[in-house]
Amino acid sequence: MDILDVVKKDYVTRLLAEGKREDGRKNDEYRSISVEKGVLQSAEGSALAIVGKTQVLAAVKFGVGTPYPDKPTEGVLSTNSEWPPLASPKFETGPPREGSIEFARVVDRGIRSSETLDFKSFYINEEKVWMLYLDLYVLDHDGNLIDAGALAGMAALMNAKMPRYEDEKVISDESNRQLPLKNTVVACTVAKVGKHFLLDPTLAEEAAMEGRVTIATTPEHICAGQKSGPVAVTKDELLEIADLSFKKGRELRSLLEQ
């Protein structure tokens, strides 16, 4: 553990005892959020989500591959994340570590189980289906990567155009249609520091937290959840976080649908 984290933790904890957060936010308040779609031309869909000082870039690319034997008529979603070392003094080069894998898997789970993608529509022929690669690229890390990653990922999907497959060739051009989506998935993360539950934790608050809970929602359903870190939460707390996720989810969704 970085020794400065000890100092940050100490400060965050003392401030919370006075009922304050380091940036003056309420406990159930997000930092300022912006989502920009279509930031890359090389990918079929892309978006940059900025939450406070956290920046995550998402890109959607399509490829053609063979279906899984157990789902011969369905396409494949492959979500990967990169935590390149320029995004944080603590990120290192080399294979992805557990934090990066968890991050990609939680975002993936939200999208997958929301059924927003119709994998049957990814069918091309008996041997071929569309593969959708969703890359989540962290550019600047100031806490709460999951919510920013989920926003960037969803926005990139909303921005994506499906290529066509003609004469054994993938064709990406202006006449491609929008990737059909059934709903909009967003994720809300709450960190627990002492007795306090903090929505959208900063890096300093993450240094102080015992753990966090992420809940991804569609307008009607909870579609993914993850508790992370050694924290214990009660049933009532978990239900409160779920209620908060629905409430905040509406705000995030309206940002995405602009």
Add this chain to the structure above:
Amino acid sequence: MTEKEKPELFVHGKRLDGRTVEDLRPLKIQAGVLNSADGSAFVQWGNNKVLAGVYGPRECIPKHDSDPYKAVLKCRYNMAPFCSSGEHSRSGPSRRSTELSKVIREVFEGLILTDKYPKTMIEIYIEVLQSDGGTRCAAVTAAAVALADAGIPMRDMVAAVASGKIQEHIVADLGKDEDNYGQSDFPVAVSWRDKEILLFQMDGLLTRQQFEHALNLSISTVEKVKVLQKEALLRSFEEKNGSPRVNLNL
């Protein structure tokens, strides 16, 4: 990949995108775009989008890499799996990116005053978010601005550009198609003040005369890149006036 017919690269004195032999593609440089890195820069050059972040000097890890007399420089040039309009690629280093990381690092080993910070390391991280030919020159250009933004001591600054040959014409700043279908690619990095060549690679066939012509064209074209690098750094200090960091503008 689909087989494309080789396009006419040079017609009536104009190139595919309408440029003359010495024109640069549109080039935009921003300094100080990241909060976590000690210094950063974002370069949009044609359709290239290249982000550079610098850390250091900080304690050298692993310790056995450290040098008691000077700072150790580390550099990683990396292409994002979605950076080309072709297929999605695997992440992680390729043989190409390993070589480029080395030659880019060596550009800065010649410029950074490493003896000011013994036992430390300085890291340069370059992410190619979108590639459009000439990424290594965009990378060197971005890294130089990021290092200046971080306050890493350097004896001089550097800018880079790739010249080349298309249909027997020597042209500045090769675009992607010109690189793919042209006859020679000639990337060069040149220091601002003393005009030293700090990166030199080339492929293809050039006569002795064409070689000299391409080299001269690169050295003169680098001046245009230098002006934009300088503007970006000065602007970031004006913009910082009041707001902590400039947001990334992809």
Add this chain to the structure above:
Amino acid sequence: MNKIILPGEKVSDKPEQMPGTYIHDGKTYADVISLYDEEGKKSVPLEGMYLPRAEDYIVGVVCDVRFAGYNINIAPSFNAFLSGRESRDKFELGDVVFAKIAEVDEVNSVALTDARRLTGGKMIEVSPVKIPRVIGKKNSMVNMIIDSTKSEVYIGRNGRIWMSGGDIELTVRAIQKVEQEAHVSGLTDRVKKFLEDEAESE
């Protein structure tokens, strides 16, 4: 007139010792982005990491407690050593300390002395090259801030500033203003006005 100069730009035709410069062929050049005063022929770095010097006061964090003394982090991943004999107090892991640099050897090993513990406040980090502006001439800048906010402030040359008591939030904002506008002239007057405006809006 002040202007911003970049690494490699000439500062003087003579060899001169100035922060953020190097000498080559008998001339002096900037090695970091700097503010150059054309009349005074002086150059002040605008960015840069901390280079430890003897007699500097620093704010550090105890990162290792050993038999012979303490390892104290003074910059990102850079540690100094405080001998147990050099300190009356006992420190614990994570303690924030204010200390003086006793010695820096040729390979950048740093020995500390005069250490004291700082408790109950907030630590912020600013670019170390901006510290002289935060302090001001004869402490004028920091005294002006303290007079207005009533905070207790310890300034480390390594870019870390510790504060406690009073209006910490205003102290942070005032210091950040100094950091961001350090290269623009009339800084003292602007910070003064900023503090007065804030006092009125209370």
